[in-house]
Amino acid sequence: MALSIGVPRETEAGEARVALVPDVADRLLATVDGLEVRVEEGAGNGAYHTDADYEAAGCSVVDREQAFAADVLVKVAGPSNDEIELLGDGQVLIGLMDPLGAPERAQALAERGVTTLAMELVPRISRAQKLDALSAMSSIGGYRAAILAAERLPKFFPLLTTAAGTVRPARVLVLGAGVAGLQAIATAKRLGAKVFGYDIREPTREEVESLGASFVELEVDIEGDQDESGYAEELEKEKQERQPELLKPHIAEADVVISTALIPGRPAPLLINENAVEAMDPGSVIVDLAAPNGGNCAYTETGEEIVEHNVQILGPTNLPAEMPVHASELYAKTVVAMIEEGLADGTFAPDFEDQIFADSCLTRDGEVRNERVRGLLEPEEKDA
Numbered sequence: 507m508a509l510s511i512g513v514p515r516e517t518e519a520g521e522a523r524v525a526l527v528p529d530v531a532d533r534l535l536a537t538v539d540g541l542e543v544r545v546e547e548g549a550g551n552g553a554y555h556t557d558a559d560y561e562a563a564g565c566s567v568v569d570r571e572q573a574f575a576a577d578v579l580v581k582v583a584g585p586s587n588d589e590i591e592l593l594g595d596g597q598v599l600i601g602l603m604d605p606l607g608a609p610e611r612a613q614a615l616a617e618r619g620v621t622t623l624a625m626e627l628v629p630r631i632s633r634a635q636k637l638d639a640l641s642a643m644s645s646i647g648g649y650r651a652a653i654l655a656a657e658r659l660p661k662f663f664p665l666l667t668t669a670a671g672t673v674r675p676a677r678v679l680v681l682g683a684g685v686a687g688l689q690a691i692a693t694a695k696r697l698g699a700k701v702f703g704y705d706i707r708e709p710t711r712e713e714v715e716s717l718g719a720s721f722v723e724l725e726v727d728i729e730g731d732q733d734e735s736g737y738a739e740e741l742e743k744e745k746q747e748r749q750p751e752l753l754k755p756h757i758a759e760a761d762v763v764i765s766t767a768l769i770p771g772r773p774a775p776l777l778i779n780e781n782a783v784e785a786m787d788p789g790s791v792i793v794d795l796a797a798p799n800g801g802n803c804a805y806t807e808t809g810e811e812i813v814e815h816n817v818q819i820l821g822p823t824n825l826p827a828e829m830p831v832h833a834s835e836l837y838a839k840t841v842v843a844m845i846e847e848g849l850a851d852g853t854f855a856p857d858f859e860d861q862i863f864a865d866s867c868l869t870r871d872g873e874v875r876n877e878r879v880r881g882l883l884e885p886e887e888k889d890a
């Protein structure tokens with residue numbers, strides 16, 4: 507039987523992205539015989555793609571129920587409880603499932619018999635780079651964070667020489683130099699700021715410096731390990747406690763701090779304490795990209811913009827959704843790369859022995875397949 511792919515309209519508040527854009531759908535339709543792409547009415551509106559654009563690309567525009575009845579569902583955000591109710595045995599769901607943040611969602615999907623592939627769990631191996639949705643979205647987050655900071659800062663970013671005098675460039679400190687941090691550094695640099703980068707993983711020094719920023723050296727060496735995927739491992743408790751005080755003088759000198767430090771599956775490390783915020787100049791800006799994981803700044807309120815000690819502290823939760831055209835396009839490419847990887851004779855039949863599918867498989871055959879997610883669910887199971 508011919509394969510059908512469903513593209514529902516995203517319903518999470520503020521989510522303007524769509525999981526498949528017309529251009530990317532068009533290319534997939536051209537390569538898979540008999541494929542049907544069912545797009546829910548209005549699904550592309552937030553990303554400026556009309557129903558007519560999808561139809562012109564060869565997709566069918568359908569109602570919500572029909573979209574949810576497809577063999578393979580592609581989504582951006584993980585499904586709500588109502589959406590999970592629409593899914594059933596044998597269906598495949600691909601999306602950003604927040605597996606470690608929302609383990610109960612995985613449990614519910616497993617109970618419905620859904621095969622779930624979580625884009626966050628795609629292994630970071632070179633063969634899977636084209637499926638790396640996290641990097642694509644982090645990069646957008648980093649770019650937007652720098653733009654947001656520049657817009658909020660009551661100062662220029664670049665050095666400016668005018669008849670009225672010379673303005674010194676803003677000092678931007680980026681904490682965490684992973685994908686988002688490096689993009690924030692590159693963007694702040696292009697806007698003319700004096701940029702500093704900091705991370706606990708030693709290999710980041712070279713990356714920070716290659717972007718023309720200075721690497722921040724702490725007075726006492728605090729270096730962390732990274733696992734085989736390149737993710738940071740949590741620092742020992744004693745180092746964790748010293749880090750904010752050691753960073754304080756560097757934060758105090760910054761006009762802008764963009765913080766991006768994360769440890770997968772752990773609360774975000776505290777890097778900016780109350781004293782450090784107090785030591786910043788009035789009007790300074792902190793953009794805390796770690797806000798969804800509790801934040802790197804002691805004052806961060808997730809999803810809010812607040813002012814403490816005359817410093818603006820922003821805790822955005824979904825900056826990629828604020829740039830929905832490119833975010834949807836790049837996300838769609840990673841999702842389609844995953845579909846193509848699992849195609850066999852015109853159907854979606856992934857090989858779960860293959861590392862890409864073994865790792866990204868969140869639920870299958872009525873079970874939660876990811877060990878860490880199962881570990882998070884177990885205490886609840888014991889209580890039950």
Ligand code: NAI
Pocket residue numbers: 629630631632634635638640641644681682683684685686687704705706707710735736737738741749766767768769770775777
């Ligand atoms: P992330 O979003 O999990 O973390 C962001 C950054 O925070 C990391 O660089 C981490 O070292 C840093 N960090 C954690 N705790 C910190 C602390 N206490 N103080 C300061 N910094 C701290 O990581 P992201 O950006 O998703 O990726 C991290 C790395 O993974 C990349 O830089 C790269 O080396 C690797 N990677 C590999 C890919 C591949 O092979 N396909 C693709 C993408 C990333």
